[in-house]
Amino acid sequence: MTLSRIGTAVAWAFVAVVMLFLYAPLVPPVIRSFAGAGGDAGLFVNYAAIIDDQRLMRAARLTVVVGFLVAVITPVLGLLAAEMVRVLRIPRLIVGVVLVPLFVPGISMGLATGLFFQSLGIAPSVLTITAVQVLWALPFAFLIILTVMASFDPVYREAAYMSGATRLQAFFEVEVPHIRQGLLGAAIFSLILSFNETIRTSVVQGGRNTVQTYLWAQYQQVGLSPNLFALMTVLIVATLLLIAVLAVLDARARPE
């Protein structure tokens, strides 16, 4: 009895240590972002400097635009692919191909997408950045949507058919509202993954920069400054807030 209690304590201590290692690297950027703050300049002097920096603000705007596009496009494609898994007779092939970007190294996928657009004569733009991030987020969104779809009882669709609904009506008016939570979850998850993405984007961005690739380029060229740490802090806080939203949504979706 006591032996198993010791075992349990050891197990949870292990989990706690792992958690400590996972969250520890989030702390230094926050601390460094307040370097030189306080006194006359105010506590958020490095944050104010971000707003004054034109290049940074451009990068921030691009990050928001791309994040929004990825959050809208990915769930739609994920829903489509998930629906194909059910309708077409090749579920394994579809699952396999949609999951491929998960298993290709980031820089390889970035390079491949870049070369693909180049050979089609498409210049780097917001759209190429969006495309590469959608491909990265799609496997995750796809799996989320598949999970939610599995919990949808097809009986409801049959009922819709019997009430005279067409395929499309049954889909959009019965099934989609039913899996709304999952679609919203996939959208938020895609937004988070867009914030997560650096390397793929840096290959296809051309002359533009997102906040993430700006940080990466600055690190390689001149090193990190308090302003950049402030920027990282904003990214960290935004991501954690979004995850909290996701957790709340998830808790609501499962009232048990």
Add this chain to the structure above:
Amino acid sequence: MRRALPRIVTRAAALWLPLAILFVLILGPLTITLVISFWEKVGFSMRPGFTVDNYVTFFSGVRLQVLGRSLWVAFSSTLLMLVIAYPIAWLIATRVRPALVRPLLFLFAGPFLVNYVVRTFGWSELLSRNGPVNSTLVRIGLADAPLDWLLYSDFAVYLGLVTAYMPFMVFPIWLSLSGIDRRLTEASWMLGEGPVSTFVRVVFPLSLPGVFAAAIFGFVGAFGEVAVSLILGGTGYQLLGNAIQSALNVLHYPLAAAISSVSTLLMLAFLVLWSRFFDIRLFLGKILGR
């Protein structure tokens, strides 16, 4: 009959066309990269052709060592990630009240989802010569002087890789562990097996699909790594991702494509092996609902 044909056509188009576009978007880039890897480099541009020069360049000289190191680092760090992720997934799947399962999973998802380059910067701050870890070690007397091997070392790279990719690996393992039919473990107990041999002979084999999915994910991440090796390994510490990056930096696209194709094909080979050994539905069965 007249109206039936167009309907069939539109239906097929509505179903197959989006799928075809999706497949082209995913597989097209990888195919084109493979094609370009056989092209010639001309100045700062490239010319269609068929040459294996890029592969010769890759497989001779220093880049072969990078390939070897990447394989070893990816293999050993993946093993390390599994050793950490498996017990955690097992605890969550078997020893946690159902109400706490999802909050715990979210706690693990949190750090995985924060931009990993930012997290890696965080590690380089923590591990630096004058950083908090070193100053604490010196203050409490565990080290006489700041440790040099904390940053720009194998240690730092492994730490960075494990914390970058391990959190996500908990998910597939948890998924396959929680999908195991309890009657199987109960049957094993009733047939007189102890908890350890039940685990070794029943639970562990049944969780292998999730373990391999997680392992491939971690392996791919570590193998093609760019940021962790550059930030925590220091200059000169190259993994395959860095080799691709440095070919890109000198605008040698065919070479970058060749290295990239080798790594992609290697990963896809793992994926095919995985789906040969394990029915994807065994793993995604709960998700696919069939």
